Each structure stands twice: as structure tokens, then as C-alpha cells.
Amino acid sequence: MSAPLLEMKGVVKEFPGVRALDGVDLDVAAGEVHCLLGQNGAGKSTLIKVLAGAHQPDAGHIAWEGEAVTLPTPTAAMRHGIATIYQELDLADGLTVAENIYLGHEQARLGFTQRSRMHSAARELLKRLGHPEIPVSREVGDLSAAGKQIVSMARALSHRARLIIMDEPSAVLAHDEVDNLFRVIADLTADGVAVVYISHRLEEIRRIGDRVTVLKDGRTVARGLPARTTPTSDLVALMTGRTVEYVFPPRPERAGPDERPVLLEVAGLSRPGEFQDVSFSVRAGEIVGLAGLVGSGRSEVLETVYGARRPAAGQVRVDGSPLRPGSVTAAVRAGLGLAPEERKSQALFMLSSIARNVSMSSLRRFSRAGFVDTRAELAATGEAVRSLDLRPPDPTRPVRTLSGGNQQKAVVARWLLSDCRLLLLDEPTRGVDVGARAELYTLIRRLADSGVGVLLVSSEVPEVLGLADRVLVLREGRVVREADAPDLDESQVLDLVMEGSAET
Amino acid sequence: MSQQTRPPDGSGPGTAAGGTDVPEAGTARRSGATAGRSALGRVGKVRNLGLIAVLTLLCVIGAVSSDNFATRQNILVILTSAAVIGVITVGQTFVIIGGGIDLSVGAIVALASVWCTTVATQDYGFGGMVFCALVVGAVVGLVNGLVIAYGRVVAFITTIAMMATARGLAERISDRQSQVVTVDSFNSIASTRWLGVPVLVYILAAAVLLGWVLLNRTTFGRRTFAIGGNQEAARLAGLDVRRHTVLLYVLSGLCCGIAAVMLTARTTSGASNLGDLYELDSIASVIIGGTLLTGGRGSLVGSILGVLVFTTITNIFVLNNLTTDIQQIAKGLIILAAVLIQRRGNTPSTA
Numbered sequence: 001m002s003a004p005l006l007e008m009k010g011v012v013k014e015f016p017g018v019r020a021l022d023g024v025d026l027d028v029a030a031g032e033v034h035c036l037l038g039q040n041g042a043g044k045s046t047l048i049k050v051l052a053g054a055h056q057p058d059a060g061h062i063a064w065e066g067e068a069v070t071l072p073t074p075t076a077a078m079r080h081g082i083a084t085i086y087q088e089l090d091l092a093d094g095l096t097v098a099e100n101i102y103l104g105h106e107q108a109r110l111g112f113t114q115r116s117r118m119h120s121a122a123r124e125l126l127k128r129l130g131h132p133e134i135p136v137s138r139e140v141g142d143l144s145a146a147g148k149q150i151v152s153m154a155r156a157l158s159h160r161a162r163l164i165i166m167d168e169p170s171a172v173l174a175h176d177e178v179d180n181l182f183r184v185i186a187d188l189t190a191d192g193v194a195v196v197y198i199s200h201r202l203e204e205i206r207r208i209g210d211r212v213t214v215l216k217d218g219r220t221v222a223r224g225l226p227a228r229t230t231p232t233s234d235l236v237a238l239m240t241g242r243t244v245e246y247v248f249p250p251r252p253e254r255a256g257p258d259e260r261p262v263l264l265e266v267a268g269l270s271r272p273g274e275f276q277d278v279s280f281s282v283r284a285g286e287i288v289g290l291a292g293l294v295g296s297g298r299s300e301v302l303e304t305v306y307g308a309r310r311p312a313a314g315q316v317r318v319d320g321s322p323l324r325p326g327s328v329t330a331a332v333r334a335g336l337g338l339a340p341e342e343r344k345s346q347a348l349f350m351l352s353s354i355a356r357n358v359s360m361s362s363l364r365r366f367s368r369a370g371f372v373d374t375r376a377e378l379a380a381t382g383e384a385v386r387s388l389d390l391r392p393p394d395p396t397r398p399v400r401t402l403s404g405g406n407q408q409k410a411v412v413a414r415w416l417l418s419d420c421r422l423l424l425l426d427e428p429t430r431g432v433d434v435g436a437r438a439e440l441y442t443l444i445r446r447l448a449d450s451g452v453g454v455l456l457v458s459s460e461v462p463e464v465l466g467l468a469d470r471v472l473v474l475r476e477g478r479v480v481r482e483a484d485a486p487d488l489d490e491s492q493v494l495d496l497v498m499e500g501s502a503e504t
Numbered sequence: 505m506s507q508q509t510r511p512p513d514g515s516g517p518g519t520a521a522g523g524t525d526v527p528e529a530g531t532a533r534r535s536g537a538t539a540g541r542s543a544l545g546r547v548g549k550v551r552n553l554g555l556i557a558v559l560t561l562l563c564v565i566g567a568v569s570s571d572n573f574a575t576r577q578n579i580l581v582i583l584t585s586a587a588v589i590g591v592i593t594v595g596q597t598f599v600i601i602g603g604g605i606d607l608s609v610g611a612i613v614a615l616a617s618v619w620c621t622t623v624a625t626q627d628y629g630f631g632g633m634v635f636c637a638l639v640v641g642a643v644v645g646l647v648n649g650l651v652i653a654y655g656r657v658v659a660f661i662t663t664i665a666m667m668a669t670a671r672g673l674a675e676r677i678s679d680r681q682s683q684v685v686t687v688d689s690f691n692s693i694a695s696t697r698w699l700g701v702p703v704l705v706y707i708l709a710a711a712v713l714l715g716w717v718l719l720n721r722t723t724f725g726r727r728t729f730a731i732g733g734n735q736e737a738a739r740l741a742g743l744d745v746r747r748h749t750v751l752l753y754v755l756s757g758l759c760c761g762i763a764a765v766m767l768t769a770r771t772t773s774g775a776s777n778l779g780d781l782y783e784l785d786s787i788a789s790v791i792i793g794g795t796l797l798t799g800g801r802g803s804l805v806g807s808i809l810g811v812l813v814f815t816t817i818t819n820i821f822v823l824n825n826l827t828t829d830i831q832q833i834a835k836g837l838i839i840l841a842a843v844l845i846q847r848r849g850n851t852p853s854t855a
Contacts (some may be wrong), residue, residue: 414741
């Protein structure tokens with residue numbers, strides 16, 4: 001085999017107090033999909049930034065087509081043909097598709113942009129990516145997450161990228177959109193472009209990956225394993241030192257009719273264009289799952305129950321009494337709590353400490369006549385944090401230094417402290433690594449066993465089936481099936497979820 | 505990252521009993537895991553220290569350049585001239601930490617001043633005039649808040665519209681004439697001294713003290729930081745964001761009403777041109793005081809130090825008979841330098 005397209009050897013990157021990369025080896029061949037696997041904090045993001053020219057390594061070698069190179073700036077990386085598609089897509093929402101694709105290297109003559117040339121070139125790139133339907137003069141802000149991703153990729157191609165790094169591209173996509181992404185990746189690699197693909201989802205790596213490199217604690221622990229044949233247990237063991245993947249806690253045994261009190265009753269809830277006539281109930285101690293594709297209305301149902309959206313029709317009752325529609329404050333007072341889908345933008349105060357984040361919904365408990373008793377606050381938040389095994393268990397730490405799984409625990413801790421009786425979880429394990437997921441599952445079950453009702457939304461069907469007691473399947477805003485979780489299997493649910501949308 | 509920063513065996517120091525009153529302060533104590541974190545933690549403290557250093561430097565310059573600077577009399581002159589803008593800046597600090605901005609403060613001062621000095625109002629005497637100024641300030645703030653929170657108009661636009669409207673209304677009421685205050689007890693607010701210190705300085709001290717307690721020790725203050733830091737998260741955590749936003753602008757308006765009383769008493773007349781450009785002075789003080797213009801982080805002490813820096817500069821220029829143009833240039837450069845320092849502290853390298 002000739003020299004690989006990219007080779008990294010012994011790359012080290014230190015930040016004050018932390019060795020983020022501690023000897024990373026990676027080689028990528030032209031035309032392959034090389035998957036990068038590792039828990040949050042393993043050093044994937046830092047590695048990407050080194051490759052993108054955003055960080056300078058402190059030691060180690062990088063070779064491009066067999067020749068040693070340095071990547072002092074993002075522009076230098078770009079010139080070699082390395083493009084990065086970040087998780088938070090770095091597009092300008094107010095500019096058009098074509099303007100975004102050519103941002104920074106506009107087709108211009110004498111300082112005037114050449115619109116028509118740019119448009120036709122952009123159209124060409126989108127066609128190559130299998131998306132000729134995206135209008136090049138549309139503002140990017142109007143596009144879906146999937147559309148934006150395509151635009152990002154078009155931008156990479158416009159730089160004649162030969163290595164494209166994709167940081168969890170599927171995290172923002174629905175099922176069918178992921179299929180499309182994979183088709184695009186297959187086309188790109190057929191043209192000799194190499195892709196470095198980062199994902200938490202092992203099944204994706206199986207589908208499109210050629211080789212896998214595993215990082216742990218800033219080191220390469222396995223390099224270039226065959227993606228399709230390496231046993232899952234081996235990969236998980238490499239990443240975590242453990243040998244389990246999805247472990248769901250057992251459901252409590254229950255004999256006879258369920259006589260636990262009904263906490264939540266939703267009757268005939270509708271919002272035009274989002275969901276129609278949704279009815280269900282949640283008992284104390286029960287975990288009810290909502291399964292469905294993105295756009296099936298599952299998150300919207302959750303947010304409407306919570307009062308963050310106002311229903312057009314229908315009623316939400318808590319403990320038998322109707323909840324004031326469209327008022328989050330009323331919902332929280334009634335004992336509801338939401339762990340929203342976008343932790344950072346919807347749940348956390350990134351400038352504040354863990355304690356202040358956790359106490360936000362129960363300040364009343366720590367205050368007398370409006371004055372906050374910070375000592376009581378620290379004691380209570382510290383206890384909540386420890387009971388959830390949040391790490392590090394120090395409530396004075398800034399919340400932004402926590403990993404994804406621990407940030408999720410901080411959100412759950414907030415509701416634990418507010419004596420929440422009905423917890424609404426929207427994609428609780430998104431961006432959470434495999435090891436921490438199992439911990440969250442156990443935690444959710446433990447909360448339910450203590451009498452909390454849980455309403456769970458997840459786009460991962462195994463998660464809904466493994467964790468919930470009862471499952472509602474939503475398709476195009478309607479409940480198409482309600483059943484006890486053990487009575488359903490994954491393929492049944494996927495059929496239900498996709499039927500209909502496959503026909504049209 | 506979490507793996508590396510985890511304390512051994514995960515049992516961390518029990519800080520619950522420790523004297524960390526302000527959780528944010530915890531950031532600075534730890535030897536940071538990333539450059540960004542420790543830098544951010546330090547900024548709050550270093551910034552105040554930096555402002556104190558600047559203020560000290562200014563005092564040295566003042567003392568060297570003029571024999572009259574370091575006198576008891578002159579110090580009281582500085583504090584007195586800081587009093588009006590200082591009270592306004594207390595309100596402005598709350599609004600900016602809460603994620604907003606109030607461009608109408610100067611105009612509110614003018615309107616409250618004019619309204620409380622009309623012949624009809626002066627008939628009610630001292631109490632009536634003070635009451636009128638405070639109510640006018642609070643009501644204008646209420647209108648700002650309602651339009652911003654419930655009408656969903658951006659704060660910048662709402663308050664710039666109010667700036668024009670309130671100033672215009674003040675001109676209309678006063679017919680652009682200054683309205684001499686004939687109520688002596690009202691004017692004596694500015695001339696009275698307790699223990700040799702002007703009452704105006706006591707009012708400033710009280711406003712700062714109450715403001716500090718409100719911001720740092722109460723649920724109101726906590727929510728202000730939360731709403732400014734992440735409005736959507738605050739809403740989904742069950743906070744009544746809109747009501748709180750209204751209260752922030754009412755608070756700012758009320759501070760303007762108090763400032764109007766102080767300023768009117770000092771000039772012994774109400775006029776529609778009072779408080780001109782106070783919005784910029786107060787915002788500049790808040791910014792050099794280390795408060796993020798985007799909200800969520802800030803310090804009232806910093807804001808007041810900012811006010812003192814500006815008033816001291818003015819004082820030094822006046823004592824040395826220097827022209828105001830150089831003074832403006834100096835102010836401008838200080839604002840710019842402060843913001844540049846602030847930006848350096850606030851862009852952590854996201855490791």
C-alpha cells in the first residue's frame with residue numbers, strides 16, 4: 001500500500017492542567033470511511049481541531065501524502081484539502097445557500113461577486129451531493145438540519161476537499177435523512193475522498209465504516225480495526241474498559257391490575273400541523289415512552305404538556321385537575337419537570353455553577369422573604385449531585401466543564417430538588433457516551449421506582465423499548481399504537497413509525 | 505475532559521460547609537482544567553482590581569497635577585457628581601445583566617424632572633414632587649417592560665423609541681422652559697449635609713447597597729442572572745421570564761425617578777434637557793465594570809467603580825482647566841480598552 005493520505009503519529013496536545021491528547025496515532029487512506037470512536041472526553045474534538053488547524057499540537061508528526069506538514073491555521077488545513085463539518089454547523093443563517101458555500105472564497109472579479117457563476121457552481125455541487133432540489137438562493141436559516149449539513153458538505157467540496165471530517169453528523173438527523181447522508185458519503189468515497197466519521201452509534205459505524213480507530217483518555221488504544229467485523233463487545237471494551245453495551249435496568253414485577261394513582265392525563269390534545277387528538281395517561285412510578293420519527297410530533301407533544309406550547313384543543317390534567325394551558329410556571333408548580341432536547345441552549349446556564357443550575361427551579365426552598373440561603377442551597381444541591389453520582393460531585397464547579405452525561409444529570413438533579421413528580425425527558429441520552437448511558441437508564445428507573453412518573457421521548461427505538469413500561473407510537477402527529485413495551489419489538493415499531501411516510 | 509478533571513476516586517472536597525457564598529467564585533480557586541475556565545474565573549475579581557488600580561492611578565495623577573485634588577472638599581465634589589449617574593447605573597446594571605438594555609434613562613430623568621416641577625405639582629410640596637418623579641420613572645419603565653416582554657419588541661428598539669418619546673413629552677410639558685423649583689425643602693435635598701457629607705452621596709450609597717443585596721443575595725437577583733444568561737432555559741426551568749423582564753425595566757425607571765429628584769434639586773429647576781446622554785454614560789460604566797453586554801454575568805460594584813473612574817477623569821480635567829474634547833477622547837479610549845480586556849478574558853479556547 002502506498003503512503004496513506006493522512007498519517008498522525010504520537011500527537012500530543014496539552015491545555016493548562018489537562019493533556020487532551022496524549023499520543024494519538026491515526027492513518028487515513030484515500031477513499032475510505034475511517035471512524036473515530038471514543039467516549040466524551042477521549043480527545044476526539046481536540047483531535048479534529050488539530051486536523052482543522054485550529055489547535056497546534058505540542059508534539060508528534062502529521063504527514064499528508066507521505067510528506068510532513070504543519071497546519072498552523074484553518075486556512076492552511078483547507079489548502080491541503082482538509083475540511084471539517086462541525087456538530088454545530090458553522091453556517092451563516094442570514095446568507096443564501098450559494099453565499100454560504102462560497103463564504104470566504106467568493107467567486108469574484110475586481111471585488112464584485114459573480115452571482116450567476118457562483119449559483120451555477122453551487123448548483124453543480126448540490127447535484128453531486130444528490131440534492132439538486134435545494135434552491136441556491138434560499139436563506140440557509142430556512143433549511144432543515146439535514147439541508148444545512150448538505151450545504152456544509154458542499155462548502156467542503158467547493159474547497160476541493162480530499163479529507164472531510166464529520167463530527168456526529170447523524171445526531172441532528174431523522175432516520176431517512178441518515179440514509180441519505182450515508183448515500184452521499186458512499187458517493188464521496190467512490191470519488192476518492194476520505195471521510196473521518198465520528199459517531200456514538202455503533203450500528204452506523206457498522207453500516208458505513210471501513211476502519212475504526214478507538215481513542216481513550218487522549219490515546220489511541222486501537223488503530224485501523226475492520227469496522228464491520230470487529231465485535232461490538234471488543235469496541236465497547238476498548239472505549240470503556242467494560243464489556244456491556246446497552247444495559248437496561250429490569251422492570252419491576254407487577255401482578256394484578258395497576259392501581260397506582262394516575263398522575264397525568266392527556267385528552268384530545270391537538271396543535272394543527274404538529275399533532276392531532278393525542279390522548280394518554282401516566283401513572284406514578286410508570287415510564288411511558290413516545291416513539292416516532294423527527295417531525296412525528298413527539299417533542300411537540302412533550303412541550304405542549306409542559307406548557308411551553310399552547311394547545312389548540314384538548315386538556316392536560318395533573319392529579320385530576322386541569323393544568324393552565326401554555327404556562328410553564330403552572331406546570332412546574334404542579335410538579336412537572338422537563339429535560340429538553342437541547343441541553344445547552346434550552347436547559348443550562350453555561351456561565352453559572354452546577355449549584356446555581358440545579359437550584360434554579362426550587363429557589364423558593366432556599367430562600368426566606370426573597371433572600372437566598374446559599375449555605376442551604378449548596379448543601380442541598382451537593383446532596384442531589386451526589387445521589388445522582390454526578391462527577392465531579394462538587395456543586396461549585398462551572399456546569400460548562402461537565403461532560404454531556406453529567407450535564408444531563410445536572411438537569412435531572414434540578415427536578416429532583418424541586419420535588420418533581422412527573423419528569424418529561426426529551427432525548428435524554430443524546431450526545432451521551434455509551435458508559436454514561438447505562439448509568440442514566442438506571443437512574444431513570446430508580447426515579448420511577450421512587451414514584452416519579454416519566455414521559456420519555458427518544459429517536460432510538462431500542463432505548464424506548466428497553467426503558468419504558470408502556471410505549472405510544474406516533475406517526476405524523478397521531479398515536480398509531482399503544483402497547484406495553486415487552487409486547488413490541490424493534491422492527492414492529494420501525495414499521496409502524498415509517499409506514500405511510502414510505503408510501504408518499 | 506471530564507475524565508481528566510475528576511478528582512481521585514470521585515469523592516471531591518466537601519465544599520458544602522465551606523464559606524463559598526458565591527458559587528461563581530469557586531471557578532477562580534481551582535487550578536483550572538482549561539485556560540478558558542481559569543481565565544473566566546479570574547476575570548470578575550481581576551477586573552475589579554484593575555478598575556481599582558485605574559482609579560488609584562487617576563487619583564495619583566489628580567493629586568500630582570492639582571493641589572486641590574486630594575482635598576476633602578474635592579473628594580465630596582467627585583462623589584456628589586457621581587451620585588446622579590451612579591443611581592441610574594444601578595438600574596442599568598440590572599437591565600443589562602438581565603439580557604436587556606435601557607437607552608431611555610436620560611429621557612426618563614428629563615420627563616420625571618419636568619413633570620415633578622410643574623406649577624400644579626409643586627403645589628403638593630416636597631412629598632408630592634418626590635412621589636410624582638418616582639411614579640413617572642416607574643411608569644415609563646413599566647411601559648418599556650410591557651412592550652419588550654409582552655409585545656416582544658427588541659429592548660434596543662423599544663427604549664430608543666421611548667428615549668425620543670419621553671424627551672419629546674418633557675419638552676411639550678415644559679414648553680422648553682426651565683421650571684424653577686420654589687419648594688425650598690425640595691432644593692435642600694442637594695444642599696443639605698449630614699456629618700459634613702451631602703445627602704446626595706448618602707442616596708447613592710443606599711442605592712448601591714440595596715442594589716447589591718438585591719442582585720447578589722435574593723432570588724430576584726439570581727433570576728436576573730439566569731434570564732440574562734439563557735432566556736429559553738430560564739423559561740423552561742419554570743421562571744416567569746416576562747414578568748421578571750417587566751420588573752427589571754420598572755426598577756431602571758424607578759432609579760431614573762430617584763436620579764431626577766437628585767438632579768432637579770441640584771439645579772433647583774426642572775428642564776427637558778436634563779440627563780442628556782446619560783444612557784451612554786451609564787452603559788459605558790456598566791461595560792467597563794465588567795458586565796457582559798449580552799447579559800448573564802456582571803457586577804454592580806464594577807459598574808459603580810466605572811462611574812467613579814469617569815467622574816474622576818472629568819474632575820481632573822476641570823481642575824486643570826483642560827478642554828472637554830481631550831476628556832472625551834480619554835473616555836472613549838478607556839471604554840475600548842476595557843472591552844478589549846473583557847473579550848480576551850471571555851473567549852476561552854474550547855478544548
